[in-house]
Amino acid sequence: MLSRFDYVRPQALEEALAYLGKNAGTRILAGGTDLMVMLRRNAEMPEHVLDIKSIPETKQLEYKPQQGLFIGASVTVNQVAEADFVQKKYSALAQAANSLASYQLRNRATLVGNICNASPGADLSGPLFVYEAKVHIANCQGERIVDINEFFTGVKKTVLKQGELVIGVSLPDVAVEDVSLYLKQTRIKGHDLGIVGVAARLTAKKKCLVAMSAVAPTPIRLTKLEEMINSQPLTAELAALAGEEVRKQIKPISDVRSSAEYRLHVSGVLVKRALTQLLAMGGR
Numbered sequence: 001m002l003s004r005f006d007y008v009r010p011q012a013l014e015e016a017l018a019y020l021g022k023n024a025g026t027r028i029l030a031g032g033t034d035l036m037v038m039l040r041r042n043a044e045m046p047e048h049v050l051d052i053k054s055i056p057e058t059k060q061l062e063y064k065p066q067q068g069l070f071i072g073a074s075v076t077v078n079q080v081a082e083a084d085f086v087q088k089k090y091s092a093l094a095q096a097a098n099s100l101a102s103y104q105l106r107n108r109a110t111l112v113g114n115i116c117n118a119s120p121g122a123d124l125s126g127p128l129f130v131y132e133a134k135v136h137i138a139n140c141q142g143e144r145i146v147d148i149n150e151f152f153t154g155v156k157k158t159v160l161k162q163g164e165l166v167i168g169v170s171l172p173d174v175a176v177e178d179v180s181l182y183l184k185q186t187r188i189k190g191h192d193l194g195i196v197g198v199a200a201r202l203t204a205k206k207k208c209l210v211a212m213s214a215v216a217p218t219p220i221r222l223t224k225l226e227e228m229i230n231s232q233p234l235t236a237e238l239a240a241l242a243g244e245e246v247r248k249q250i251k252p253i254s255d256v257r258s259s260a261e262y263r264l265h266v267s268g269v270l271v272k273r274a275l276t277q278l279l280a281m282g283g284r
């Protein structure tokens, strides 16, 4: 049985922030696909639950040339996956969104909920890393913007402080020559977190960015691997070498989904595959 809590659904951002400021320990509810699981198990028993879905600022999903993309905190994963400007400009993000759980779940789940839950395997984190996204955070005193690189601090931990909520995330605009993709290995297609996720992007200036999920306590960007890749032209041989190199740069754990050894193996395979595909899409 659910424990008792006060439920509020403010219609304005100021109202929500004032409530969060007054009521310590309030849990924020977006799609509820992570939070409700915790509440039903009584793994969390908050006194206050604040539903953000009626706050206008969190409903925004907008692409503006030169400025980029803004995804509000109530925007569902299906809205992200189905937006034509996301599919055309930010394909790694559209693919990752499409790979998350099932269609029904994606109708509830939000991108921002995915990163705030801070699972090491969060599918939407990798694409946000390779697009160098920014997280827009507010409390009753004002707003701050944090690079996605600094957002995750540990397993299920982020930089978010008491009284803060995420309004949305922004991604810079990308050139038409920019190519990206997301690859994921799962046990059960459509209903499971990944064993490993790899997001990779090749910019118009031929800079390669790579990020992974489920191989460390937080999702990570592989800056050392990127340095190696970016020090020479991308070729099939370099893609294969990067697949071997990545295994030296990560230390995944064993859990219910996979042994550490299998994760390590799959990581190499997916990194090589991702770079090979980027090469075919827009290579150098």
Ligand SMILES: Cc1cc2nc3c(=O)[nH]c(=O)nc-3n(C[C@H](O)[C@H](O)[C@H](O)COP(=O)(O)OP(=O)(O)OC[C@H]3O[C@@H](n4cnc5c(N)ncnc54)[C@H](O)[C@@H]3O)c2cc1C
Residues within 6 Å of the ligand: 027, 028, 029, 030, 031, 032, 033, 034, 035, 036, 037, 052, 073, 077, 099, 100, 101, 102, 105, 108, 109, 110, 111, 112, 113, 114, 115, 116, 117, 121, 122, 123, 124, 160, 164, 165, 166, 167, 190, 191, 192, 193, 194
């Ligand atoms: C059957 C099933 C399959 C799943 N499969 C996948 C999968 O394949 N890949 C994957 O990555 N995930 C998966 N998940 C996890 C989950 O669906 C996602 O993480 C989802 O994106 C969470 O979004 P939500 O809106 O439902 O978050 P919620 O449950 O509403 O919130 C998640 C957490 O973030 C906090 N939060 C939410 N919004 C904000 C905000 N604006 N500001 C501050 N804190 C906030 C909440 O308080 C809570 O702690 C699965 C879950 C289930 C139940």
